Amino acid sequence: MKYGPLLFLGIFLTLASSWVGLTVIPQMQFGGLQTTKIEETGRDYPLNTWGAASKGRELYRANGCIYCHSQQVRPQGFGADIERGWGTRRSVSRDYLYDKPVFLGTMRTGPDLTNIGQRQPSVDWHLSHLYDPQITSKGSTMPPYRFLFEQRKIGAKPSPDALKLTGEFATPPGYEIVPTENAKDLVAYLLSLRADAALLEAPLGK
Amino acid sequence: MNSQSSPSLRQALTPSDNDSSPERKALLAEIDASCRRPVLFMFANGLLWLMAGTALALLTSYKMHSPNFLADWSWLTFGRVRPAHLNTMVYGFASQVAIGVAIWLMCRLGRVPFMQGGLVVGATIFWNIGVTVGIVGILAGDSTSIEWLEMPGYAAYILFIAYALIAIWAIIAFRFRRERHLYVSQWYLLAALFWFPWLYSAANMMLVIDPVRGTVQGAVNWWFAHNVLGLWFTPIGLAAIYYFIPKVIGRPIHSYFLSTLGFWSLALFYNWAGIHHLIGGPMPAWLITVSVVASMMMIIPVVTVAINHHMTMVGHFKKLKYSPTLRFIVFGAMSYTVVSLQGSSMAIRSLNEVTHFTHYTIAHAHLGVYAFFTMVMFGSMYYIVPRLALREWPSARLISIHFWTTALGILLYVVPLSVGGVLQGLAMNNPDIPFLKTVELTKPYLVTRTFAGILMTVGHTVFAVNFVWILARRRKAYQPPVPFIAAGLQQEAGAQLGKDI
Amino acid sequence: MNPPSNPPPAPKLDPHEDHELHDVMQIHTAILRREKAEPQEGLEPMPIWLAALFGALLLWGGYYLGRYNGGFKALVFDEKSSGLPIMAAKPPGSVDMVVLGKRTYTAMCAPCHQETGLGLPGQFPPLAGSDWVNTAGHARLVRIVLNGLTGPMEVNGQPFNNSMPPWRDSITDEQVAAVLTYVRQSWGNKAPGVPIDDVKVIRDKTKERANQPWTADLLKATPESE
Numbered sequence: 001m002k003y004g005p006l007l008f009l010g011i012f013l014t015l016a017s018s019w020v021g022l023t024v025i026p027q028m029q030f031g032g033l034q035t036t037k038i039e040e041t042g043r044d045y046p047l048n049t050w051g052a053a054s055k056g057r058e059l060y061r062a063n064g065c066i067y068c069h070s071q072q073v074r075p076q077g078f079g080a081d082i083e084r085g086w087g088t089r090r091s092v093s094r095d096y097l098y099d100k101p102v103f104l105g106t107m108r109t110g111p112d113l114t115n116i117g118q119r120q121p122s123v124d125w126h127l128s129h130l131y132d133p134q135i136t137s138k139g140s141t142m143p144p145y146r147f148l149f150e151q152r153k154i155g156a157k158p159s160p161d162a163l164k165l166t167g168e169f170a171t172p173p174g175y176e177i178v179p180t181e182n183a184k185d186l187v188a189y190l191l192s193l194r195a196d197a198a199l200l201e202a203p204l205g206k
Numbered sequence: 207m208n209s210q211s212s213p214s215l216r217q218a219l220t221p222s223d224n225d226s227s228p229e230r231k232a233l234l235a236e237i238d239a240s241c242r243r244p245v246l247f248m249f250a251n252g253l254l255w256l257m258a259g260t261a262l263a264l265l266t267s268y269k270m271h272s273p274n275f276l277a278d279w280s281w282l283t284f285g286r287v288r289p290a291h292l293n294t295m296v297y298g299f300a301s302q303v304a305i306g307v308a309i310w311l312m313c314r315l316g317r318v319p320f321m322q323g324g325l326v327v328g329a330t331i332f333w334n335i336g337v338t339v340g341i342v343g344i345l346a347g348d349s350t351s352i353e354w355l356e357m358p359g360y361a362a363y364i365l366f367i368a369y370a371l372i373a374i375w376a377i378i379a380f381r382f383r384r385e386r387h388l389y390v391s392q393w394y395l396l397a398a399l400f401w402f403p404w405l406y407s408a409a410n411m412m413l414v415i416d417p418v419r420g421t422v423q424g425a426v427n428w429w430f431a432h433n434v435l436g437l438w439f440t441p442i443g444l445a446a447i448y449y450f451i452p453k454v455i456g457r458p459i460h461s462y463f464l465s466t467l468g469f470w471s472l473a474l475f476y477n478w479a480g481i482h483h484l485i486g487g488p489m490p491a492w493l494i495t496v497s498v499v500a501s502m503m504m505i506i507p508v509v510t511v512a513i514n515h516h517m518t519m520v521g522h523f524k525k526l527k528y529s530p531t532l533r534f535i536v537f538g539a540m541s542y543t544v545v546s547l548q549g550s551s552m553a554i555r556s557l558n559e560v561t562h563f564t565h566y567t568i569a570h571a572h573l574g575v576y577a578f579f580t581m582v583m584f585g586s587m588y589y590i591v592p593r594l595a596l597r598e599w600p601s602a603r604l605i606s607i608h609f610w611t612t613a614l615g616i617l618l619y620v621v622p623l624s625v626g627g628v629l630q631g632l633a634m635n636n637p638d639i640p641f642l643k644t645v646e647l648t649k650p651y652l653v654t655r656t657f658a659g660i661l662m663t664v665g666h667t668v669f670a671v672n673f674v675w676i677l678a679r680r681r682k683a684y685q686p687p688v689p690f691i692a693a694g695l696q697q698e699a700g701a702q703l704g705k706d707i
Numbered sequence: 708m709n710p711p712s713n714p715p716p717a718p719k720l721d722p723h724e725d726h727e728l729h730d731v732m733q734i735h736t737a738i739l740r741r742e743k744a745e746p747q748e749g750l751e752p753m754p755i756w757l758a759a760l761f762g763a764l765l766l767w768g769g770y771y772l773g774r775y776n777g778g779f780k781a782l783v784f785d786e787k788s789s790g791l792p793i794m795a796a797k798p799p800g801s802v803d804m805v806v807l808g809k810r811t812y813t814a815m816c817a818p819c820h821q822e823t824g825l826g827l828p829g830q831f832p833p834l835a836g837s838d839w840v841n842t843a844g845h846a847r848l849v850r851i852v853l854n855g856l857t858g859p860m861e862v863n864g865q866p867f868n869n870s871m872p873p874w875r876d877s878i879t880d881e882q883v884a885a886v887l888t889y890v891r892q893s894w895g896n897k898a899p900g901v902p903i904d905d906v907k908v909i910r911d912k913t914k915e916r917a918n919q920p921w922t923a924d925l926l927k928a929t930p931e932s933e
Contacts, residue, residue, distance in 0.1 A: 004380070004396075007388065011397045011473065015404055015437065018477035022429040023412060023422070026493060030781040031422045062347035064285020070563060074486035075785065079559055083637035085814025091488040092784055093421040100417045101352050104424050104487055108563035108634065109270075109648075111641050119814055121872040128830075129818075133273070136818055136827070141645055141652075143273040147280045164869065166829035201782040206792055231739050315745070389746060449746055456743035461751035491777030491786035498775075499768040506761050517751065555786075592738055638806075640813055640822050 030093050038197045045197050048098040049189065056189025059148075059182055060103065068142065069113045070105035071193070076206050085119060086112040087195065092202045095195045110142055117194040126187040127179050128163055135169050148183035151175055233317060240319035241310050242594045244326040246677070248306035249587060251334050253670050255298025258341075260659075260666050262291035267659045271652040281345045289356035290344045296354065296434065297365065298337045300579060302330075304442045307586045308395050309376050310594075311449055315392050316383025322375050329371035336364030352413050352423075354431035359414045366407060373399045390465040391449045394441035397473060401437040405430050421488050425481060432480030435574055440476070440542075443582045444511065447539045450589060451518050454532045455525055460517035464510050472507035475500045482553040485562060501553030508546040515539050530605045534585030537613055541577035545570065560635060565648060566627025569620045576662075577616045584612070584669065595676050604672040611665035619658035626651025804881075808889030811882045815874065816890075824894040830869060832862035835894035845887060845901045847926050849909045852883050854916055860923035873918045880906040 035044045049057055060066075073087030081087060091114055096102045120126065125136060131149050133140040149163070154176050162176040171177055179187075198204045269275055269284045276282045313320045320326075340361030343349070348358040357365070376399055380392065409430035412418050418426060452459045459465060478500035481493050519536065526533050548570055552561055561567060588605070592598055599605060626648050633644040778789035785792060813822065816834075820826050824835035834840050839862060840848065857870035874883070880903050888900035 004388065007393055007396065008400070010470065011400055014473040015401050015477055018429065018433075019404070019408060021478065021496070022481060022493070023408070023426045026422050026425045026490075027412075027418050030490065031419050033420060033781070061351040062286075062349060063280070063283055064289060064349060064351060066351050066353075067285050067288050072484075072487045074559075078486050078555075079562075080635045080637040083810060084641070085810055090784065093488050093490070093781070095488060096420040096424075099420065100423070101350060101413065101427075102421060102423045103351065104421070104484065106353065106483055106563065106567065109645070118877045120818055121874075121877065122819070122870070124870060125819060125872075135830075137642060139642055139646055141270060141273050141649070143269060143277045143284045145283070146278050147283070164830060201784065201791055203792055206785075231736075234739055234742070235736075390748065391746070452746035453743055458747040458749040460749050461753065462748035463750070463753045465748060467753065488784065490779075490781050491775065491783050492779045495772060495775045495777070495786055499772050502771075503764060503768055505764060509757070509760070513754075513757070518749075596738075598738075637810055637813075640817065642822070 033093055033097060035097060036094065036199065041197075045199070046095060046097055046195070049192050052185045052188035053192040054189070055182075056185035056187065056192075059186045060189055061101070063145070065113075066103045066105040066107075068107055068109035069103075069111070070108050071103045071112065071114045072105070073112060073114050073195070081112060082205070084111070087115045089196070089198065089202045089204045089206055091195060092199060094199060094201070110140075113190070113193055114195050115193065117191040118196055121191060123184075123187050123191070124164075126190055127183060128165075130183060130186065131163055131165075131177065131179075132169060135165070145183070145186075148186065149177050149179055151177050234314070237313045237317070237319050238593045240321075240323060241313055242323075244320065244323045244330065245306040245310050245590065246594050247327050247330055248302050248309075249591065249673070250677075251330065252299045252303035252306065253673055255294050255302065255337065256666055257670055259291055259294035259299055260663050262287055262294060264656070264659050264663060266291050267652070267656045271649050271656070280347065286345050286347070286349060289349050289351075289353075290341050292354070293344060293356055294337070294341055295575070297340065297357070298334075300439060300575065300583070302333065303583045303587065304398075304439065304579075305372055305376070307446055307583060307590065308399060308442055309372075309379070310590050311391055311445060312376050312379045312395055315385065315389050315449070316379055317385040318379055318383050320375065320379060326372055326375055329368050333365060333368035333372065336361050336368055339364060350414055352427055354434055355409055355413060355427070359410070362406075362410045362414060366403070366410070369403060369406070373403065389448075390459065390462075390469065391445035393469050394445035394448070397469075398438055398441035398445070401433070401441075401477075405433050405437065424484055424487065424489065425493060428480040428483040429477075430480070432483065433477055435571075435579075436472075436476040436479065439575065439579045440472070443538065443542065443579045444472075446582050446586045447515060447535055447542075450531055450535045450585060451515060451539070454529050454535075454589070455519070455522040457518065457522070460514045464514040468507045468510035468514060471503070471510065475503040475507065479504060479553070482558070485553070485555060485558045498553045498555065501550050504546060504550050508543060508550075512539075512543040530599075530609065531585045531589040533609055534581045534588065537609075538578050538580075538582035538585060541573060541581065545573040545578055548573065560631035561627060562631070563634070564627040564631040565623050565651065566631065569623040569627060572616065573620050577620065581612065581616075584608070587673075591673070591676060597676050597679050599672060600675045600679055601672055604668045608665045608669045608672070611661045611668070615658050615661035615665060618661065619655055622651050622654045804885045804888065807882060808885035808887075811878065811886040812889050815878065816886065819871070824890070824896075828865075829867075832860075832865070832867045834890050835896065837862050837896075840891055841896055841898050843898075845891070845899070845905065846909055847929070848887050848891075849883060849901065849906050850913060850921060850926060850929070852878075852887065853906075853910060853913060854918065855920035856923070856926070857920040858922040858924075870920060873920055875910070875918055880910060 035046060037043070038045045048054075072091045073089070074081045075090035076082050082089070095114075096104075129136045129142075130145045132144040132146065133142040134144075151171065152175065154162075154174055158176055159178050161178045163179070165171055165177060196204075265276070265282070266284065266288045269277075269287065273284070277284075280286070309320060309326075340357030343358040343361055344356050349356040350358060355362075377396070380396055409426055412426045413423055413430075417423060448459060448465070479497050481489060481497035482501050485494055485498070487494075526536060551557055552567075552570065588599070630644055630648050633639045633647055634641075775786040776789075777783035777786055780789070782791065783789060819831040820834050821831070824833060826833040832839075839851075842848075851871070853873065853875045855871045855873035859866065859868040861867070878886075883906045884901045884903040890896065891898035891900065
């Protein structure tokens with residue numbers, strides 16, 4: 001082979017083809033997808049996250065939860081996502097309209113979180129779990145997020161937010177563990193995660 | 207295709223200069239001298255990042271089975287250390303060394319000295335600033351959480367500009383080459399040098415700077431991330447293999463036709479394969495199916511290249527004993543075949559159902575980036591550095607330790623973790639096994655990986671020591687190269703000495 | 708390859724290294740001398756079997772792409788169909804209540820009450836052997852699951868003061884019945900199962916509570932028969 005320009009043309013065209021095929025065409029085909037109205041509730045779906053939940057989303061991003069948790073439910077008959085209670089239907093493009101970036105994830109060191117807000121709606125549970133996963137889930141490999149909490153001296157009155165810790169996790173007497181705003185935001189985000197509305201392209205149970 | 211090819215083709219494939227002439231050797235010496243500063247500088251920085259990335263790797267691996275370790279400081283939480291590890295290795299070490307190797311190969315094959323070495327050293331400094339800013343950004347909580355593109359936008363700009371300043375000179379070396387005939391390595395190099403900036407800038411535009419909507423981001427993400435391996439590391443790795451195997455054993459590459467088929471089928475299929483990372487996910491069926499097909503079609507370039515390399519090596523495997531370059535390169539070439547065929551199989555929907563979301567994928571990624579690409583880069587550096595530093599490698603023992611610790615280390619990494627990954631996948635797909643059991647089940651394999659990581663750390667340290675040593679060594683009157691094989695084989699090695707390193 | 712008989716002429720090197728030039732040249736010459744020729748390409752033909760293999764692969768690829776492309780539509784996610792999925796009405800009795808109960812428990816209750824049903828001391832009360840679970844009636848348990856429970860209470864004489872979230876909007880009547888039946892018949896518990904229809908009735912009856920949790924006292928004030 002002697003022809004540099006010809007070589008270059010081939011190199012250009014091959015990548016151009018997949019750039020168009022895998023990014024530009026999808027953008028044209030479903031980059032403009034719109035929200036839809038859910039019949040039973042009369043509400044738009046999906047809704048954007050806002051307030052505390054959207055701040056929590058940033059914490060999810062910054063602390064790399066995606067390296068252990070996916071947010072995508074595979075269909076019935078492919079894996080056991082639905083049987084495990086991770087969702088009532090498969091995930092589809094419309095579920096992610098407002099997500100920047102999308103936290104699809106590729107690892108499941110921990111369970112899928114697409115519907116964690118439905119499966120585990122308890123703020124207290126999430127706070128204890130984030131403070132130290134060993135409290136609720138002995139043997140878990142999820143790291144503790146103690147840096148989202150504050151240990152402080154109990155003032156005149158114990159804080160109503162303080163974690164209820166017992167046994168090996170108990171705080172030294174006179175001290176209490178309280179969640180920071182960050183911890184509360186992150187939990188607000190987790191509770192907002194819920195994709196169980198039936199859609200035309202994704203009926204329940206599929 | 208006919209073996210009795212016309213003499214004109216044979217002529218066209220033969221370099222125009224006579225290789226044994228003194229003028230020719232003088233030209234080689236001139237090219238080496240011109241590459242000396244930029245390439246050695248890239249190698250040195252690359253090795254610094256290799257050491258940093260290795261430390262981050264060990265920390266990540268250890269945290270995976272002992273989550274309480276160093277968990278109280280947000281900068282060192284698992285979800286930041288892991289992407290910091292990936293990005294140091296990909297952008298700090300692998301890309302930088304790859305660019306160094308690519309520059310040297312471009313100049314050697316084009317028979318033209320490198321231009322603007324000083325400017326490139328400057329650009330390289332800029333690149334390293336970019337990587338530093340990016341890694342610190344990730345650890346400080348600015349990670350984008352977009353896989354393979356975690357560096358925050360501000361670091362991405364620096365990297366892109368630095369890359370453009372460096373790569374342009376490699377492409378200029380291509381443009382002004384004196385040897386008109388293009389050897390197969392040059393095709394791959396030119397392609398990689400052109401593909402990478404496109405991938406990197408397009409992905410940053412569409413994901414970080416002005417993100418597209420919804421799951422289109424997923425498609426762009428995996429189009430990019432898969433192609434960093436497929437269209438950036440793989441072609442540079444293959445270019446090095448195509449150069450060093452025939453160079454070290456001194457015989458032509460098996461078949462020009464296979465080279466051609468291998469190159470064009472890779473260019474055609476690899477870049478369509480990325481969406482197989484989202485099988486079962488919220489992607490239209492057609493996108494996934496297209497990628498599954500492209501992944502299977504990758505068997506064509508992989509088998510072609512494997513035959514081409516193997517047939518070139520046949521009858522010369524004894525040389526693996528004496529040449530560290532050849533050892534690392536052949537190990538890498540074999541890994542390439544294995545990892546690619548494994549990759550194709552993982553795109554089959556029914557296998558993916560089990561292996562997706564498990565540690566199997568992580569093992570696969572390391573088989574590709576480490577056992578194939580990194581080993582090939584090590585091999586290339588063993589060849590290039592003495593020519594640029596103008597000294598021989600000071601310690602054969604260290605080379606030997608480097609090879610065995612990394613080779614065994616990566617096997618100890620990949621094999622158990624793959625087994626663990628499959629078991630994890632099977633357990634996960636059985637809804638009657640509680641999730642925590644799937645976590646428990648993988649722990650022994652994660653611990654094994656930490657041990658493998660320690661082995662590899664030893665290898666990297668030893669390599670770094672040898673590298674610093676060769677640069678720092680005082681130049682004395684000529685010393686013959688140390689034999690590669692330790693004491694027992696010294697005599698035999700002595701006979702080969704000075705021929706194959 | 709044989710080394711050339713005469714050494715190559717001195718190449719250009721950095722001027723400040725002049726004093727070392729001689730040694731350097733010696734070394735580099737030695738390195739270069741043992742170097743083999745630049746690589747070349749051979750002209751072996753491509754084996755026929757390889758071409759056949761590749762042809763077969765391409766055929767397979769064409770078939771697969773034609774068969775599983777979902778009509779190239781944006782909203783078709785199932786590769787086996789080319790249109791939107793049809794809502795299949797579940798045939799009655801298709802779910803095995805035992806399996807559904809266990810799975811619901813693992814997904815929804817085990818994070819707190821643990822897989823063993825033993826709970827966590829001081830935090831989450833046990834269900835295994837619990838005097839709230841092993842009762843003749845089940846209306847109270849259905850209420851607990853639908854609306855949750857908060858405030859001070861005692862289980863088997865142990866005090867607890869924590870909250871359990873409501874599940875009204877998260878799980879179906881079938882799931883409530885199945886999970887309570889599972890709870891009442893596992894870990895040595897031996898109480899009668901909970902029929903789906905009773906869950907429906909109680910869900911309607913307690914509609915106006917919405918998602919407000921019960922307290923132990925309130926529950927005790929509500930007669931089991933309702």
